[in-house]
Amino acid sequence: MNIWIDGDGFPARQREIALQAAIRGHIAVTVVSDRLLRVPDSSLVRQIVVKQGDDSADDAIASSVSPGDLVITRDILLMERCIEMGARCIDHVGSVTTKENISERVSVRAAMVAYREYGGTVAPKRKDDQKQRQAFANTLVKELAGRM
Numbered sequence: 001m002n003i004w005i006d007g008d009g010f011p012a013r014q015r016e017i018a019l020q021a022a023i024r025g026h027i028a029v030t031v032v033s034d035r036l037l038r039v040p041d042s043s044l045v046r047q048i049v050v051k052q053g054d055d056s057a058d059d060a061i062a063s064s065v066s067p068g069d070l071v072i073t074r075d076i077l078l079m080e081r082c083i084e085m086g087a088r089c090i091d092h093v094g095s096v097t098t099k100e101n102i103s104e105r106v107s108v109r110a111a112m113v114a115y116r117e118y119g120g121t122v123a124p125k126r127k128d129d130q131k132q133r134q135a136f137a138n139t140l141v142k143e144l145a146g147r148m
Contacts, residue, residue: 004065004087006073007033007047008057014092014136018072019045021137025144030064032057070143076105093132094139 003022005015015031022029023042031039034052039045050056058078065071067086073079079089079097089097097105 001027002066002069003027003029004061004069004071004073004082005029005031006057006061006071006075006078007031007037010072010074011092011133012037013133014072017133017137018140021140021144027144032060072140076102079105088143090136090139090143092136094135094137096139096143 003018005018007015015037019029019031019040023040023044026044028044028046030046030048031037032048032050034050034056036049037047039047048060050060058075058081061071061073061078062081062085065082065085065087069082069085069087071079071082071087071089072091073082073089074092076097079091080102082089083097083099083102091097
């Protein structure tokens with residue numbers, strides 16, 4: 001199993017939690033982004049910097065992920081692509097996305113996009129907080145424990 005982190009737009013604190021957990025568990029982790037990010041100096045951590053563009057990091061992850069890998073991202077459409085390849089996905093608040101629930105998440109995303117296109121407004125997203133980080137860490141520990 002490999003862990004893939006979508007570094008573009010993913011909260012830095014959760015990225016740090018995931019990197020530390022991967023190193024503790026001796027699991028290879030790859031961070032993909034369109035710019036250099038601060039990552040630990042470890043033989044288990046690899047960073048891929050892709051060209052800037054809407055889906056460059058997503059494309060790199062989706063084309064490299066293998067069945068059994070864990071993808072950490074907030075991007076629902078990337079989750080869908082990775083799940084089709086046999087990966088499991090978790091987001092920044094610790095929600096696990098699987099083949100059983102991805103369709104619902106994609107549908108909700110599409111509805112929200114349509115709502116905004118027709119002038120609807122959405123309340124600003126809450127900032128990252130301790131409860132979100134803790135939920136993410138708990139889910140990540142469970143996912144990793146189930147794969148070792």
